[in-house]
Amino acid sequence: MRHLSWLACLIATTAINASSGYAQEPIPQKKTPWPIAVHARILYAPTPFPSEGTQHLFYEVLLTNFSDSPIQLQGIDVLDGDRPARAPLASLPATALASLTRTVGHDDAATLPPIPAGGTQVVFIEVRIPEGQPLPGRLVHRLSFGSGSITMTAIPVHRSLKILGRPVTGSDWIAADAPSNDPDNHHRRGLFINDGALTDSRRLAIDWKIMKDGKSYRGDAKAAASYFAYGQPLLAIGDAKVVSVEDGHPDNPAGHGVDFHPAEPVTIDNIGGNLVVLDLGDGQYAHYCHMKTGSIRVRVGDHVRKGQVIGAIGSSGDAREPHVHLEVTDAIKTMTGEGLPYVIDHYSVIDPKTGALSSRTNQLPLDDMMIDFGR
Numbered sequence: 001m002r003h004l005s006w007l008a009c010l011i012a013t014t015a016i017n018a019s020s021g022y023a024q025e026p027i028p029q030k031k032t033p034w035p036i037a038v039h040a041r042i043l044y045a046p047t048p049f050p051s052e053g054t055q056h057l058f059y060e061v062l063l064t065n066f067s068d069s070p071i072q073l074q075g076i077d078v079l080d081g082d083r084p085a086r087a088p089l090a091s092l093p094a095t096a097l098a099s100l101t102r103t104v105g106h107d108d109a110a111t112l113p114p115i116p117a118g119g120t121q122v123v124f125i126e127v128r129i130p131e132g133q134p135l136p137g138r139l140v141h142r143l144s145f146g147s148g149s150i151t152m153t154a155i156p157v158h159r160s161l162k163i164l165g166r167p168v169t170g171s172d173w174i175a176a177d178a179p180s181n182d183p184d185n186h187h188r189r190g191l192f193i194n195d196g197a198l199t200d201s202r203r204l205a206i207d208w209k210i211m212k213d214g215k216s217y218r219g220d221a222k223a224a225a226s227y228f229a230y231g232q233p234l235l236a237i238g239d240a241k242v243v244s245v246e247d248g249h250p251d252n253p254a255g256h257g258v259d260f261h262p263a264e265p266v267t268i269d270n271i272g273g274n275l276v277v278l279d280l281g282d283g284q285y286a287h288y289c290h291m292k293t294g295s296i297r298v299r300v301g302d303h304v305r306k307g308q309v310i311g312a313i314g315s316s317g318d319a320r321e322p323h324v325h326l327e328v329t330d331a332i333k334t335m336t337g338e339g340l341p342y343v344i345d346h347y348s349v350i351d352p353k354t355g356a357l358s359s360r361t362n363q364l365p366l367d368d369m370m371i372d373f374g375r
Helices: 005-010
Strands: 038-042 049-051 054-065 073-080 090-093 120-130 138-145 148-151 173-176 192-194 197-199 206-210 233-235 240-246 274-281 284-291 309-312 324-329 343-350 357-363 370-372
Touching (some): 038 138, 054 138, 090 120, 284 309
Antiparallel strands (some): 073 090, 173 370, 206 324, 274 284, 343 357
């Protein structure tokens, strides 16, 4: 599900990776006689999830300059709030920020710009903790500026992580725009404002489609039926209650960029196309978007079992080609909740060079992994 073009003005990106090549030294502390006039807050406290031998935490820091002069962000340390004396879990100096940060209302810049007077920067953070290392119960953020530093109040690290089932069957599935901190990942940067609330429901969403020999289709590139994923059955990822169903939107002819000509004008009301939302319990909801028109087999109020077919993949709504956009959030309404992590009980990763399968248990695929879900 692509984000609306105007959302680009909302984005500011910063990748923080404890296993990267960035120097892992604490940011020098400076003293200033006056507090730094930057309001810093976390958009949504993270929940770590395991994948490929690492625990991943994805979240955002919003920085607003309340002064009448620009203020330069120079670096961020992410600390274990339970073990503050230890080296930072992740550290990002100014050199790393330069190519990764944008400012609300401004285009990308070659060098890191200061936060303008009255302006806001959004820092998209990924912290990676290698398997076997203790997970923090709290995170503390130390922000370095030209005139001093800010130590933010500790935020909790959530632990509620659902173990769910496969959404599809078979092989050659690509986890497109799956969890990553790549600046081009439109899910990760999917900030959206609805009714005055800023959320990122797509923070950890995945677009599932089939790729064979580097292509997602065979034949007419504009025909939805040419795509391998089109019409593939969709499975309930858990025992759940159906809380929302929308059908009747036509499938789009395939096309990207200027070649995208949707079958009906895309609006906030139909952006997900034909969809099903499942209540997984504990305030978590699975959203299946862009389903094939007329394929939905469930109704609001139905109770489904894990693995039950609920419909089929289509290209309705804001879909450039057939795929299912799957996300788990804390809200029923599309584009209003916070994206939540989960794990899939079993799948196999396909080696892109050899085609060999490597089994995974209770993990979540990362961006562009090729996956075999079995029969």
